[in-house]
Structure formats: structure tokens, C-alpha cells
Amino acid sequence: MTDAFTVAIDGPAAAGKGTVSRAVAETLGFAHLDTGLLYRAVGARMLSGEDPVAAARTLDPAAFDEDRLRSDPVAQAASEIAVLPDVRAALVDFQRAFARRPGGAVLDGRDIGTVICPDAEAKLFVTASAECRAERRYRELRGKGAEVTPDGVLEDVRARDARDSGRAVAPLKPAEDAVTIDTTAMSIEEAVARAVAVVRSRRG
Numbered sequence: 001m002t003d004a005f006t007v008a009i010d011g012p013a014a015a016g017k018g019t020v021s022r023a024v025a026e027t028l029g030f031a032h033l034d035t036g037l038l039y040r041a042v043g044a045r046m047l048s049g050e051d052p053v054a055a056a057r058t059l060d061p062a063a064f065d066e067d068r069l070r071s072d073p074v075a076q077a078a079s080e081i082a083v084l085p086d087v088r089a090a091l092v093d094f095q096r097a098f099a100r101r102p103g104g105a106v107l108d109g110r111d112i113g114t115v116i117c118p119d120a121e122a123k124l125f126v127t128a129s130a131e132c133r134a135e136r137r138y139r140e141l142r143g144k145g146a147e148v149t150p151d152g153v154l155e156d157v158r159a160r161d162a163r164d165s166g167r168a169v170a171p172l173k174p175a176e177d178a179v180t181i182d183t184t185a186m187s188i189e190e191a192v193a194r195a196v197a198v199v200r201s202r203r204g
Contacts, residue, residue, distance in 0.1 A: 005030070005104040006119075007199050008112035011126035012161055012172060013075075014133035014140075016183045016191055020126055021108035023192040024199055028106075033098050035109035035116070036078065037061070038091050040069040043077030052081045056090035072141065072148075072156075079160050082110070083167045092116060110164055113175035122202040124195055125174035128184040130157050 011017040025032035045055035113123035134154035164172040183191045
């Protein structure tokens with residue numbers, strides 16, 4: 001396949017959209033971009049004392065330290081700087097160019113189907129209950145040795161949901177034409193199979 005084909009996958013934290021997105025891209029031979037890493041990279045540089053807008057304008061995805069960007073402090077910083085219009089504007093062009101690359105692309109984030117790629121050929125919204133997502137996040141953090149509690153993680157998940165959904169610029173919400181996949185009671189395999197089926201149906 002040489003023509004561009006964009007798959008936009010949105011959803012809240014720990015819903016499984018990253019896992020689903022990578023699997024869809026691998027299954028269909030598409031390129032994949034976790035747009036959250038762009039914001040995490042800006043957040044990490046802000047924590048190091050840089051101006052977030054300047055950081056957003058000079059990102060080099062090839063230099064990302066993904067392990068560091070997956071830390072909880074960086075995740076919180078990313079959510080905070082994501083509400084800044086100048087930061088979002090600085091990252092839009094990069095994401096849109098990636099989305100239209102030849103051979104197909106899968107982008108996952110918070111506003112891909114609604115703002116970044118409103119004309120994407122396939123749109124998914126991957127979600128799960130706050131309790132389910134907090135449990136997943138708690139297990140992940142404990143597995144990394146973090147000192148966290150289930151109640152604390154749930155509180156963080158709800159706070160992040162409120163911030164992402166309530167922001168004035170590009171709030172987290174499903175696109176009107178997105179297919180919602182609720183992974184609360186799904187296995188990874190079931191969620192991936194559903195997502196791949198949706199994308200293939202859009203390709204015709």
C-alpha cells in the first residue's frame with residue numbers, strides 16, 4: 001500500500017489504546033506514533049527547567065528516552081502542559097505530517113480524531129472504567145517499584161480525566177464518527193481484534 005491512510009485512536013490514560021495502536025500498526029504494516037510521548041518529552045524538558053513552548057518547537061523524536069518519559073512525574077507534567085495552546089500548536093504540524101505519510105499511519109492520543117486528524121479514514125475511541133484503568137496503572141507502577149496505593153492511583157486517574165476532558169483546548173472526547181471500544185471486560189486480544197476489524201472495514 002502506497003497511499004496515505006490514517007488511523008486515529010484516542011482515549012484516556014491506561015485504557016489500552018497504546019497497546020491496541022501498536023498491535024493495529026504491526027498487523028496492518030502501518031507506521032505508529034504515540035503522540036503522548038511528544039507531550040511527555042515537552043513535560044520532561046519543562047521539569048528540567050526549559051520553557052515548554054520552546055521545547056515543543058525543538059523536539060527530536062529520535063532522541064526520546066522512552067523509559068524516562070514513562071515515569072509518573074513526567075506523565076503529570078505532560079498533562080499540565082497539554083492545556084497550553086502554544087505547545088499544542090507547535091506539535092500539530094509534526095503529527096499531521098506523520099499521519100499522511102505513504103503506507104499508512106496509526107496515531108494514538110487524546111485529540112487525534114477530533115483535532116489533529118478530523119478527516120482520518122478510521123477513528124477509534126478506546127476507553128475503560130476509571131476503576132479498571134486505575135487498577136492497571138497501579139499494577140504497572142508497582143511492577144516498576146513505585147511506592148503507590150490503589151486509592152492514590154485512582155485519585156490521580158480521576159484528576160487527569162477531569163483535566164483532560166475539561167480543558168478549553170482540544171478536550172478529550174470521542175469524535176462523532178469514532179467507534180468506541182470499551183476494554184473494561186475485554187482481553188488484549190479481543191480489543192486488538194475488534195480494532196483491526198474496524199480499520200479493515202474502513203479500508204474497503
